[in-house]
Amino acid sequence: MAPGFLLVPVSPDDTPASLLHPERREPARRRRLAVLAACAAPQPLSLSVLADALGDALLDGAHLACDAGLCRKLPGGTLAPAGSATLDMAVNLLEVPEVRATCARLAPLASAPDEALLLMLAADPLGEGRRRLESATGRAASMVEGLRHALDAPSARTRPTPWDFEPWGAQARWASALLATTAHVLVRMGHPESGHALVAWALGPKGLTGRVAGAHGFLAPTHFQFLLDAGRREEGVAFAREAREALDDATPESTYSRLMLTVLEGRVAMDAGDEKLARRLFTSVETQARAAGLGDMVGLAKVAFATLARRAEQNTAAIQLGLAALELLCGEVPFESVALLGLGHAYSREGRHLEAQAALTRALPGLDIPFQQLRAYPQAIATDCFLGDTAEAERKLAALVALAADTPEGRLSIGLGRAHLQCARGEWEAALATLDGLGPLDAAPIGWLRVEALLALGRAREAARVLDALAQGLYLREGATQPARLHLLDARVALANGDASRARRALRRASARPDRLRAQDLALRAQVLTLQLAEDGGTDAQRLSARQAALAEWRRLTEPLSPEARARFRRVYDRPQLLALLGEAPAEEVSAPAYLRGGSAAFRAAMAQLRRVASSDTSVLLFGETGVGKELAARAIHDVSRRAAGPFVAVNCAAINDELLLSDLFGHERGSFTGAVARQRGRFEQAHGGTLFLDEVADISPRGQAALLRALQERAFQRVGGTEEVRVDVRVVAASNRNLAKAVRAGEFRQDLFFRLNGIHVELPPLRERGEDVLLLATHFLQEAAQERGGPPKSFSPEAERLLRAHPWPGNVRELHNTVRAADVLSDTRAIGAAVLAPLLQRALECAEPRPALAGMTDVSALFRQHGGSLRDFLAEVQRQCIAQSLVENGGNVVATAAALRISRSRLTQVVLGNAELRRMSGREQDAPPAPARRARARRA
Numbered sequence: 001m002a003p004g005f006l007l008v009p010v011s012p013d014d015t016p017a018s019l020l021h022p023e024r025r026e027p028a029r030r031r032r033l034a035v036l037a038a039c040a041a042p043q044p045l046s047l048s049v050l051a052d053a054l055g056d057a058l059l060d061g062a063h064l065a066c067d068a069g070l071c072r073k074l075p076g077g078t079l080a081p082a083g084s085a086t087l088d089m090a091v092n093l094l095e096v097p098e099v100r101a102t103c104a105r106l107a108p109l110a111s112a113p114d115e116a117l118l119l120m121l122a123a124d125p126l127g128e129g130r131r132r133l134e135s136a137t138g139r140a141a142s143m144v145e146g147l148r149h150a151l152d153a154p155s156a157r158t159r160p161t162p163w164d165f166e167p168w169g170a171q172a173r174w175a176s177a178l179l180a181t182t183a184h185v186l187v188r189m190g191h192p193e194s195g196h197a198l199v200a201w202a203l204g205p206k207g208l209t210g211r212v213a214g215a216h217g218f219l220a221p222t223h224f225q226f227l228l229d230a231g232r233r234e235e236g237v238a239f240a241r242e243a244r245e246a247l248d249d250a251t252p253e254s255t256y257s258r259l260m261l262t263v264l265e266g267r268v269a270m271d272a273g274d275e276k277l278a279r280r281l282f283t284s285v286e287t288q289a290r291a292a293g294l295g296d297m298v299g300l301a302k303v304a305f306a307t308l309a310r311r312a313e314q315n316t317a318a319i320q321l322g323l324a325a326l327e328l329l330c331g332e333v334p335f336e337s338v339a340l341l342g343l344g345h346a347y348s349r350e351g352r353h354l355e356a357q358a359a360l361t362r363a364l365p366g367l368d369i370p371f372q373q374l375r376a377y378p379q380a381i382a383t384d385c386f387l388g389d390t391a392e393a394e395r396k397l398a399a400l401v402a403l404a405a406d407t408p409e410g411r412l413s414i415g416l417g418r419a420h421l422q423c424a425r426g427e428w429e430a431a432l433a434t435l436d437g438l439g440p441l442d443a444a445p446i447g448w449l450r451v452e453a454l455l456a457l458g459r460a461r462e463a464a465r466v467l468d469a470l471a472q473g474l475y476l477r478e479g480a481t482q483p484a485r486l487h488l489l490d491a492r493v494a495l496a497n498g499d500a501s502r503a504r505r506a507l508r509r510a511s512a513r514p515d516r517l518r519a520q521d522l523a524l525r526a527q528v529l530t531l532q533l534a535e536d537g538g539t540d541a542q543r544l545s546a547r548q549a550a551l552a553e554w555r556r557l558t559e560p561l562s563p564e565a566r567a568r569f570r571r572v573y574d575r576p577q578l579l580a581l582l583g584e585a586p587a588e589e590v591s592a593p594a595y596l597r598g599g600s601a602a603f604r605a606a607m608a609q610l611r612r613v614a615s616s617d618t619s620v621l622l623f624g625e626t627g628v629g630k631e632l633a634a635r636a637i638h639d640v641s642r643r644a645a646g647p648f649v650a651v652n653c654a655a656i657n658d659e660l661l662l663s664d665l666f667g668h669e670r671g672s673f674t675g676a677v678a679r680q681r682g683r684f685e686q687a688h689g690g691t692l693f694l695d696e697v698a699d700i701s702p703r704g705q706a707a708l709l710r711a712l713q714e715r716a717f718q719r720v721g722g723t724e725e726v727r728v729d730v731r732v733v734a735a736s737n738r739n740l741a742k743a744v745r746a747g748e749f750r751q752d753l754f755f756r757l758n759g760i761h762v763e764l765p766p767l768r769e770r771g772e773d774v775l776l777l778a779t780h781f782l783q784e785a786a787q788e789r790g791g792p793p794k795s796f797s798p799e800a801e802r803l804l805r806a807h808p809w810p811g812n813v814r815e816l817h818n819t820v821r822a823a824d825v826l827s828d829t830r831a832i833g834a835a836v837l838a839p840l841l842q843r844a845l846e847c848a849e850p851r852p853a854l855a856g857m858t859d860v861s862a863l864f865r866q867h868g869g870s871l872r873d874f875l876a877e878v879q880r881q882c883i884a885q886s887l888v889e890n891g892g893n894v895v896a897t898a899a900a901l902r903i904s905r906s907r908l909t910q911v912v913l914g915n916a917e918l919r920r921m922s923g924r925e926q927d928a929p930p931a932p933a934r935r936a937r938a939r940r941a
């Protein structure tokens with residue numbers, strides 16, 4: 001193909017959508033029509049005649065064809081085909097509707113009746129064209145008769161009667177193309193045996209090639225293809241060798257035929273696993289096709305190379321080759337469809353689902369039934385379902401039902417497509433019923449889906465049985481190379497059956513060959529499973545990295561999708577696990593490790609900061625009240641940083657005296673002080689390659705501050721009592737619950753050290769400002785406690801929850817943790833009530849150091865903000881809780897409670913009677929609530 005037709009250069013950015021854009025395809029189509037027109041005429045055709053018959057668009061096409069060297073303009077405004085043009089036309093004969101229409105319009109223009117007959121037949125091989133030919137007389141009558149037999153006879157028993165091709169002379173090449181294409185059409189229309197028989201006959205001694213020299217043309221490769229499709233590989237290869245030798249390169253058809261046979265031989269070699277031979281054959285085809293100017297054949301070689309690349313799991317290369325092939329084959333049905341099919345598979349494996357969907361959707365109509373289409377339709381439907389585009393899947397299913405004849409293969413293909421659709425809709429029972437009718441358990445695509453459906457229905461044991469049968473079948477067929485998909489499914493089934501260690505083993509095997517999984521298999525399911533497994537066990541770091549991998553994969557998959565497609569995709573693939581994962585931590589802070597729990601805005605803002613600092617190596621200063629989770633946050637910074645694989649070493653600077661701290665941080669030499677019996681590496685050295693967490697850094701003495709500053713500035717230090725300089729690669733995260741800036745102003749902390757440590761400042765919010773996190777964390781700690789004692793988790797009564805929400809939590813998460821653990825132990829019932837909780841909270845308050853902030857208005861207003869209601873309701877709630885707590889402390893005694901609260905007994909009684917819970921707490925549940933007027937007064941109280 002001439003460069004003039006490559007409107008947009010092939011680039012890796014090309015997508016099927018861009019390559020198949022109408023504007024891009026149109027010139028190629030017009031070129032074909034022009035070439036056909038030029039070739040159809042026995043004599044060079046006048047351009048004006050052509051334009052009259054076919055319209056001006058064709059005239060433009062003719063010019064394009066001339067520019068491309070496919071036609072020649074002769075003096076007098078006539079058009080004649082150049083060498084390979086006949087070939088170009090013939091390949092498209094019958095396959096493209098416009099070409100058939102063109103043939104019909106050209107037929108009256110042909111001067112020779114033979115040509116008119118052929119054109120009419122080409123225009124409508126099974127309908128009107130044939131009827132008109134039947135009534136025709138003359139030399140074509142016997143051919144018409146033969147074709148009629150061929151077209152009408154769906155069984156191999158009826159052979160076409162011999163046709164007399166001798167008088168066709170120069171048109172033998174035409175006849176060869178026509179017969180080959182007619183055979184393809186027969187196959188596509190569900191009469192494969194008839195199509196095969198037609199070609200076999202035409203190649204025989206009484207057929208076309210026996211009578212007309214050089215008429216092998218398109219018949220030989222077609223025959224070879226048919227033999228391969230029928231599983232007669234040996235016979236096909238022997239025929240191809242013979243046919244190739246018999247062909248000379250005298251005509252473009254012979255060259256085409258020979259190269260086509262070679263492509264097919266390469267495919268046979270590839271299927272037999274001889275990739276070296278296949279590559280050699282494809283390379284020779286590409287070189288010769290380039291030399292002969294056969295662009296289509298270069299395109300076919302590229303399709304073959306793309307298949308090789310895909311099999312070697314080089315998907316990016318496969319995509320590039322596929323796109324290049326598509327450019328060369330633009331409009332060449334059905335080769336273009338084969339290129340699109342391969343492209344679709346490569347895109348799918350790369351996780352580029354929308355492009356995969358576009359390529360597969362475009363590929364389908366041009367593929368041959370029953371061979372490619374029956375296999376490709378369920379795959380394309382699966383891709384639609386994967387994207388949640390059930391409407392498109394339905395459309396394809398309907399097309400498949402209309403296309404596939406009532407053959408066992410057709411039924412299988414339709415059943416699979418339907419089962420995919422049912423699975424996508426969550427109609428698992430229906431999917432199982434569909435699959436049950438389809439065939440044996442170990443037939444791979446049926447087995448995969450059956451396991452999916454059984455798992456979804458919670459029938460894990462049955463799923464295991466089906467999977468075993470499937471594995472056995474695959475094992476027998478494929479030897480040692482098990483598809484990674486099998487291991488993945490094995491992991492899911494094992495997990496569903498509670499066999500975590502088998503699940504882990506299977507996952508490891510699946511992950512060893514991620515490239516063998518289709519994108520949807522690996523990308524979502526394996527990662528989610530890895531996560532699920534890692535959440536069940538393993539270290540924090542393992543859980544973290546599994547979670548990160550899952551989320552990164554999720555983002556990689558969904559980000560390129562349009563918002564609409566993403567929504568569809570999520571609907572189908574947001575399995576509960578993934579939902580929990582994503583729901584628990586919204587997209588922007590998803591990389592917070594699982595052990596840092598919380599969902600409040602204040603917590604999320606702090607996590608977002610942590611995530612940002614983690615990516616750099618700058619020192620970090622964490623500030624927050626005691627127990628807010630500073631150490632945990634420091635660990636999180638480490639775990640999500642590039643140092644995650646290195647050590648995390650924590651030092652509490654307040655816990656040890658000055659001397660010991662220095663030796664603890666920097667290590668010491670033997671004999672450097674009493675008790676230093678051996679050389680000891682310090683925390684700095686231990687943290688080499690990782691993170692050093694300096695907790696309570698404000699408590700370091702001035703001497704310690706000076707030593708630390710030196711070490712941080714020079715990134716080197718000496719061990720205590722030593723002279724050798726030790727260099728380490730450590731990131732320092734420091735924490736303080738005192739305001740360090742204030743300490744600097746008060747002269748208690750070195751300013752230069754403060755600046756060193758305060759590379760980035762992150763403030764962690766106190767628990768009382770974290771709203772619903774209190775209950776979220778409390779529930780989490782209850783679950784932890786349940787796991788440890790090995791029983792079902794307890795919960796808090798609504799009243800206890802109210803107490804938890806209202807408590808100021810001076811000791812923050814640590815206090816909550818301790819309180820929940822104590823309540824879990826103390827409560828005899830599954831629901832932990834206020835009676836158990838209130839004293840624990842009270843004691844905590846008594847023990848807490850009075851903090852100025854708590855006494856001031858700021859805390860109360862923060863509580864009010866958390867409450868979120870009106871001030872009146874808030875004050876009523878405060879009153880209710882104060883009374884409730886006091887009632888608990890006073891054993892429900894109203895007199896004592898009133899005294900403790902310093903209000904009158906009658907006022908207290910009014911309020912108590914107006915609230916069912918308080919009535920119960922004071923043992924007055926039998927008493928009537930106050931009358932409306934009294935109730936209003938009670939509320940005011």
Ligand SMILES: Nc1ncnc2c1ncn2[C@@H]1O[C@H](COP(=O)(O)OP(=O)(O)OP(=O)(O)O)[C@@H](O)[C@H]1O
Nearest residue numbers: 595596597625626627628629630631632737813814
């Ligand atoms: N977001 C959180 N999710 C789950 N547990 C948490 C969270 N934050 C803190 N904790 C738990 O609370 C306790 C205190 O956390 P941590 O020791 O990190 O706090 P801290 O701020 O470093 O305390 P201090 O200032 O007293 O050293 C630990 O048991 C920790 O596991």
